[in-house]
Amino acid sequence: MSETAAVRSPAWYMAVAVLGLLWELFGVTMYLMHVGVLPNSAEMSEAERSLMESSPVWVTGLFAIGVFAGAFGALGLVLRKSWARPLLILSLIAVVLQFGGWLLMTEAVSVIGPSVFVMPAIIVIVAILLVWVANLAARRGWLS
Numbered sequence: 188m189s190e191t192a193a194v195r196s197p198a199w200y201m202a203v204a205v206l207g208l209l210w211e212l213f214g215v216t217m218y219l220m221h222v223g224v225l226p227n228s229a230e231m232s233e234a235e236r237s238l239m240e241s242s243p244v245w246v247t248g249l250f251a252i253g254v255f256a257g258a259f260g261a262l263g264l265v266l267r268k269s270w271a272r273p274l275l276i277l278s279l280i281a282v283v284l285q286f287g288g289w290l291l292m293t294e295a296v297s298v299i300g301p302s303v304f305v306m307p308a309i310i311v312i313v314a315i316l317l318v319w320v321a322n323l324a325a326r327r328g329w330l331s
Contacts, residue, residue, distance in 0.1 A: 194328035196267065200320070204264035207317050211261040211278075214254035214310070221250065234298045246288045253281035257314065264321060269330040272321040279314040286311065 220227040221239070231239070257278035263271025286307035289295055295303050324330045 196324065196327070196329040200324065200329060201265070203320055204261065207313075207320070208258070208261040208265055210313055211254065211258040215258050218250050218254045222247065238293060238295060238298045242289060242293060246285055246292075249281045249285035249288070253278050253285055253314075256281060257317070260321070261317065263330075264317070264324065267324070267330050269325060271330060272318070272325050275314070275318045275321045279311075279318050282307075282310055282314050 216225065219225040256274045260271045260274030260278055263269075263274060290303065290307065321330075
């Protein structure tokens with residue numbers, strides 16, 4: 188019978204993994220509100236509502252891939268599973284393509300203004316950090 192000793196991760200790792208999971212679950216909630224599964228109580232102007240409704244279907248699809256792959260990837264980090272890494276990479280790719288398409292192929296900048304770049308930038312940065320943590324965890328043997 189072959190047993191491998193689990194390499195212990197530092198305390199900060201689990202804190203980051205849990206925060207990452209909470210962040211990703213917030214993203215899932217935003218997606219579910221976007222597609223109408225959950226009620227959206229946000230006040231939007233008519234132009235903003237029109238912008239959201241005119242978003243290409245493939246952008247919404249990438250939104251779904253990004254948040255669900257990210258949520259399962261972050262869960263994988265919490266559970267210390269090696270499958271977390273490819274899911275977080277998929278999530279990063281999806282959010283970059285989603286926001287690239289949304290910002291370049293819609294009137295988002297003219298409707299919302301320069302502040303439209305803030306949240307996508309934060310989301311991409313967090314996605315990059317989660318991939319970095321997954322890569323570090325894989326190299327250090329914290330994932331099985």
